[in-house]
Amino acid sequence: MPTTPARRRRSPAEREAQIAAAAIAVARADGLAAVTLRGVAAAVGVAPSLVAHYRPSMDDLVGDTFRTVASAEVDEVRAIVATEPDPVARLRTLLACIADPARDDVATLWADAWSIGRTNPGLAAAARGVMDDWQALATEVVRDGVRAGVMRAEDPDAVGRLLFALVDATNGYALVDYLDRATREALVRTTIARSVHVDDDALTTS
Numbered sequence: 001m002p003t004t005p006a007r008r009r010r011s012p013a014e015r016e017a018q019i020a021a022a023a024i025a026v027a028r029a030d031g032l033a034a035v036t037l038r039g040v041a042a043a044v045g046v047a048p049s050l051v052a053h054y055r056p057s058m059d060d061l062v063g064d065t066f067r068t069v070a071s072a073e074v075d076e077v078r079a080i081v082a083t084e085p086d087p088v089a090r091l092r093t094l095l096a097c098i099a100d101p102a103r104d105d106v107a108t109l110w111a112d113a114w115s116i117g118r119t120n121p122g123l124a125a126a127a128r129g130v131m132d133d134w135q136a137l138a139t140e141v142v143r144d145g146v147r148a149g150v151m152r153a154e155d156p157d158a159v160g161r162l163l164f165a166l167v168d169a170t171n172g173y174a175l176v177d178y179l180d181r182a183t184r185e186a187l188v189r190t191t192i193a194r195s196v197h198v199d200d201d202a203l204t205t206s
Helices: 012-030 037-044 048-054 058-082 087-099 101-116 121-148 156-175 181-196
Strands: none
Touching: 012 037, 012 048, 012 058, 012 101, 037 048, 058 087, 058 101, 058 121, 087 101, 087 121, 087 181, 101 121, 101 156, 121 156, 121 181, 156 181
């Protein structure tokens, strides 16, 4: 009689990677609030006790999950922006990437992070860290534009903060369907164009 092959026991590193991947999948599908002991265990196909063994703090897992997804988005956009030949093109591309509907799922996770982060210090710290990364990217683009003489801004850091204050606000608008997408995008684009003294059309994608 044929015997059933014994299932290979996963190493601790493999199991931790599996849990992390499952948490990301759950978050992308159902939001950070769904990253619970039972939710992640169901996604992995194991008992909740096994997840608890490897990740005893679900608050930490939620924070790590958000940081992984949000940081990956910043890295991806930074690489896309870096391919552009001049600062105005880089700023235009940055705005286009931020407004891309394909990124709406991550925007929703940001809303979760701000809400859940009120009671989850690790998640709040993760959100602050990635917000700093986004603002640093915008500031770098604006600073390069000022150096090149194609933008004017007394405080590039302030422009970076303004950009993401607008993005965060309009993402909140989107959650309750306030204003249409084109109006929300124009609000961000026009305000930033004026802040760096370039024509609105220069930041509009064709």
